[in-house]
Amino acid sequence: MLTGIWNSVAGYVIIEIKGKGLERFLNLAVHSGIEIWRVRRTGVATVTARVSVEGFYALRTLVRGQNVHVRILEKRGFIMRLSRLRFRKVLLYGWAIVLALLVAASRRIWFIEVEGCDTVREAEVLAALDTMEVRIGSRRNAVPTSQLGGELMASDPRIAWAGARLDGVTLRVSLQEAEAIPQLPSGGQKTPVSIYAAKDGVITSITVYDGKAKVHVGDAVLAGQELITGVLRSDETHTLLTQARGEVMATVLYRFQATVGPTITKPVETGETRICARIGLFGWEFLSNGFAAEDAWENAREEPTAKYALTNCFLPFTAERIRLYELAEREASATQDELAQAALRKAERVMSETLPENARILSKESETVWLEDGALQASILVTTEENIGEIKEIKEPHGEQD
Amino acid sequence: MSNKKRKIRLGRRVAEALDLPAEAVSGMPKLTLQGREAMLVENHKGLFECGENIVRLHTACGILRITGEGLTLLELSAERLYVAGKLCGAEYEP
Numbered sequence: 456m457l458t459g460i461w462n463s464v465a466g467y468v469i470i471e472i473k474g475k476g477l478e479r480f481l482n483l484a485v486h487s488g489i490e491i492w493r494v495r496r497t498g499v500a501t502v503t504a505r506v507s508v509e510g511f512y513a514l515r516t517l518v519r520g521q522n523v524h525v526r527i528l529e530k531r532g533f534i535m536r537l538s539r540l541r542f543r544k545v546l547l548y549g550w551a552i553v554l555a556l557l558v559a560a561s562r563r564i565w566f567i568e569v570e571g572c573d574t575v576r577e578a579e580v581l582a583a584l585d586t587m588e589v590r591i592g593s594r595r596n597a598v599p600t601s602q603l604g605g606e607l608m609a610s611d612p613r614i615a616w617a618g619a620r621l622d623g624v625t626l627r628v629s630l631q632e633a634e635a636i637p638q639l640p641s642g643g644q645k646t647p648v649s650i651y652a653a654k655d656g657v658i659t660s661i662t663v664y665d666g667k668a669k670v671h672v673g674d675a676v677l678a679g680q681e682l683i684t685g686v687l688r689s690d691e692t693h694t695l696l697t698q699a700r701g702e703v704m705a706t707v708l709y710r711f712q713a714t715v716g717p718t719i720t721k722p723v724e725t726g727e728t729r730i731c732a733r734i735g736l737f738g739w740e741f742l743s744n745g746f747a748a749e750d751a752w753e754n755a756r757e758e759p760t761a762k763y764a765l766t767n768c769f770l771p772f773t774a775e776r777i778r779l780y781e782l783a784e785r786e787a788s789a790t791q792d793e794l795a796q797a798a799l800r801k802a803e804r805v806m807s808e809t810l811p812e813n814a815r816i817l818s819k820e821s822e823t824v825w826l827e828d829g830a831l832q833a834s835i836l837v838t839t840e841e842n843i844g845e846i847k848e849i850k851e852p853h854g855e856q857d
Numbered sequence: 858m859s860n861k862k863r864k865i866r867l868g869r870r871v872a873e874a875l876d877l878p879a880e881a882v883s884g885m886p887k888l889t890l891q892g893r894e895a896m897l898v899e900n901h902k903g904l905f906e907c908g909e910n911i912v913r914l915h916t917a918c919g920i921l922r923i924t925g926e927g928l929t930l931l932e933l934s935a936e937r938l939y940v941a942g943k944l945c946g947a948e949y950e951p
Binding site for chain 1: 904907908
């Protein structure tokens with residue numbers, strides 16, 4: 456197999472050997488060290504065979520006095536194809552130019568990928584790189600990847616760590632953003648504070664930057680309970696106070712309820728109908744008479760009455776005849792499913808307004824209950840994990856500060 | 858007994874004594890058949906006839922005749938010959 460690949464690269468010739476002592480000539484050739492393959496009888500006194508280019512020149516010297524005649528039928532191989540192109544100078548120059556352009560292009564940066572962006576936007580990182588003369592089109596060897604990370608960290612305090620590496624023509628920048636440390640209340644930088652629970656919950660993790668933890672993971676806490684205290688030491692003579700800082704994550708249980716019914720406002724058919732046609736071409740759809748543009752008919756219910764499609768053609772074309780039923784928002788009796796959906800939507804709306812942005816929902820269950828007046832009450836039970844810490848000034852003074 | 862046959866017998870005895878492959882010492886041909894499509898002949902002494910339906914070779918054991926249809930010599934060297942095609946038989950001529 457390797458020999459075959461080598462021969463197709465180095466090139467070989469298909470020859471025709473004609474004469475009386477063919478076998479004798481072949482034996483002479485192989486004993487002279489000439490490699491011959493694919494020998495096939497094609498006539499009474501004719502065989503075809505394949506030999507390498509060097510083999511063919513060696514054969515020519517053996518032909519003398521052997522009463523055989525050797526001629527080339529075909530030249531094959533990569534080198535042979537290249538040799539045919541040696542007179543097509545424009546093509547060769549074209550390839551040379553393309554090659555030179557590729558080499559030149561591979562020495563520059565063409566893509567910049569930034570990963571690890573959360574609060575720091577990618578555009579800001581690119582702008583920072585731009586000020587360091589690193590942009591698309593910059594020379595690769597002019598980009599100091601070992602220094603880029605340090606310069607990026609210095610350019611933005613939100614970046615805790617940054618690294619850059621070149622991957623071909625791509626500059627990959629990795630960021631690790633700094634975690635936001637809880638801000639102190641605006642009362643003053645030196646006011647001693649503690650962290651209290653803003654809600655009831657069960658502690659899942661506690662990280663203390665300053666102060667002393669008063670609760671442990673797994674503890675159930677009530678709203679207002681002190682979680683991280685700013686009182687470091689308190690005895691008869693000395694009290695040491697500080698500004699407590701930290702993050703207390705806890706699972707918090709919420710219950711959201713909404714009641715709807717027995718009637719709800721929903722789109723109801725007014726009895727007005729219109730017939731129109733819809734034409735589709737290349738995925739775009741057009742309604743005849745512009746009914747869809749009118750507000751009253753924008754949300755009308757459609758019912759196709761006839762359809763014609765021409766999809767086998769190179770122009771994908773569809774035409775439909777549609778009956779539109781006008782809809783209007785009115786108070787109407789609703790089915791059980793409609794009531795349940797409306798109640799759940801309402802409860803979800805309350806939930807999205809109430810839940811804090813940083814809360815991570817761990818579980819969510821919903822249930823519906825029929826009330827006596829025919830209304831339906833939906834309840835959503837949500838368990839979240841969130842930071843329940845709330846910074847407040849220390850409630851009970853522990854004596855004078857040192 | 859001719860000198861050639863004596864040489865072969867001596868080579869065979871040496872190969873048996875030293876536990877060596879017989880074809881390596883005595884120069885006897887070794888035929889390897891691959892299904893019905895190809896045959897490798899090692900230690901041949903030269904091509905005697907090359908046709909589309911028959912290939913005849915000189916070997917130390919005599920003339921070996923390989924018959925078949927559409928025979929092609931995929932490899933031809935001083936010691937190896939690789940025949941491909943639809944093989945029908947291989948026999949030594951009497």
